[in-house]
Amino acid sequence: MTTLQATTTATIAPTARQAERTRIEGNKLAKRLRRDVGQAVADFNMIGDGDRVMVCLSGGKDSYALLDILRYLQAHAPIRFSIVAVNLDQKQPGFPEHVLPGYLRSIGVDFHIEEQDTYSIVKRVVPEGKTTCSLCSRLRRGILYRVADELGATRIALGHHRDDILETLFLNMFFGSKIKAMPPKLVSDDGRHIVIRPLAYCRESDLAAWAELQQFPIIPCNLCGSQENMQRQNVKAMLQDWDKRFPGRIKNLFRSLSRVVPSHLMDRDLHDFHHLEATGVPNPEGDKAFDPETFTDPAIFPLITEDGCTASEPG
């Protein structure tokens, strides 16, 4: 082998290995995301035979991934449903209006771009320096409901994921004194639409990696000039920090949302404390009120000492 050949082989070999690794990782990621979405759709009966799903597309990584994964499921699911992608062009300065139509045509999906200058309305109505997001999202919501009617959509799909759901849970606790997250499926506030969140089980980091891998033409989300909600950013940072320092905690937190025990909270509307009477019937699953709670499943609570006491968390 000449020196040149040797050098060329040495440079190509790792690149080929890298490409193979990327391919394998990409396949795993695709499988995980499709499994997560399929599971959420099934668990909450999000989409049924004959549904027309309006996928709200903002141009951010999450909504691109939502459309992409739903299209995959559409091609492989045992039920038939149709998809229409909808983007609301709010006429924010600098919005690259050619990007989404170009992409949607290239993948051959049915789509509609709704042009409504909510940007000017918001700028006119909201005093300078005040946050514009609440009026902006109210206007957007109304428009999307109308568009859903016009397009005959039976489901409105939003791109919120697991991390959005957890952030909302903590925001509601910290600032709203409520235990309330984001439902994966709900009836809209006008009572006329079913809104679904098929990415409810997906991790944001997976969606970001998928967007990168698929090279979605991302549209920046700061075009309106509004500051991102600082409280949400703080809660996001808190959760990311926990995720790094306490492996498994975020997973457990998320699981806890589907394992709620109303009799062990304090909401008198959810549990009738007032009329509670002794039944006289022993219940092995019942609350052992005098014993401290133990956590035997390390996947549920990893910080446990040998004597069954909970350990204090590391720094």
Ligand code: SF4
């Ligand atoms: S960030 Fe901008 S576009 Fe988004 S809700 Fe707020 S005002 Fe509207």
